[in-house]
Amino acid sequence: MRGSLATTRRWSALGLVIGPAAFIGGWVIGGARTPGYSPVDDAISRLAAVGAPERGLMTTAFVAYGAAVLVGSTALRASPLRRCWALAAVNGAATIAVAALPLEHSASMDTWHGVAAGVGYASITALPIVSAGPLRSLGYGRAADLAIAGGITSGACLVATTVSDANGFFQRLGLTVGDVWLVAAGFALFRAAARPRPAA
Structure with a gap:
């Protein structure tokens, strides 16, 4: 029998949907x-670089993603997937940092931009993998397998960027593979x- 994924922060969970939608919309339209x-x-960050014609749009998309995922992390924390909430929060914060550290400002800022992006990559890769244990314990074995496959695929692709x-x-x-999990x-x-929850 499968357990419930219910959270006490129902509406906050939609942050995990709104964030990726804003981010993907930003790079599709901006590009x-x-x-x-x-x-x-x-790279996506080129769209938000100093002097880029769509800098405002892409910066807004970065911030919208980060803020929405931070809100969504509170729903994870109040659910059986609470093991994942810190990674989601880190991912949201790292994405906001990417927006605050645009490329082409200075060499040192470019370095810190890369650090923030690396933290974002690591966290979005780890999220689905870390969720596999709780999902399996709740009886969602196939979802757990897909989560692990998604995390490995996401990580391999992000490593390939180098x-x-x-x-x-x-x-x-x-x-995008990581965003699908979110x-x-x-x-x-x-x-x-x-x-509705069953009566006690």
């Missing part, structure tokens, strides 16, 4: 509006909290 920008070869010329492609793929978790927590 399409930027002349000469390649989603295969160019060795491949197609770093934009692998960055988007790796982050969205799935957000909807699952929201729906579980909406179900």
Whole structure:
């Protein structure tokens, strides 16, 4: 019998859905509006670099993602997936830091931008993997297997950004796989909290 994923922070769970939607929307629209920008070869952060034509849009998308995932982390903390909440909070904070440390400002800021991005990569990769244990204990064995596969795929893609010329492609793929976990978790927590609980 499967356990419940219910959280006491039902509406906060939607932050895990809204954040990725804002982020993906930002890089899709921003990239399409930027002349000469390649989603295969160019990193997402280039859209928010100093002097970039869509800097405002992409910076807003970064901040919206970070803030929404921070809110969503409170729903994770109040659920059986509480083991994941700190990673989600770190991921949200790291993404806001990426926005606050734009590329092309200075060499030192570029370095700190890379550090913030690395923390974001590590946390989004670890999130689904860490969720596998609680999911399996609740009876969601297939979801646990998919979570582990997703985390490994996300991590492999993000590592590939450091060795491949197609770093934009692998960055988007790796982050999107992690975002799929966030969205799935957000909807699952929201729906579980909406179900009536059996009488004692």
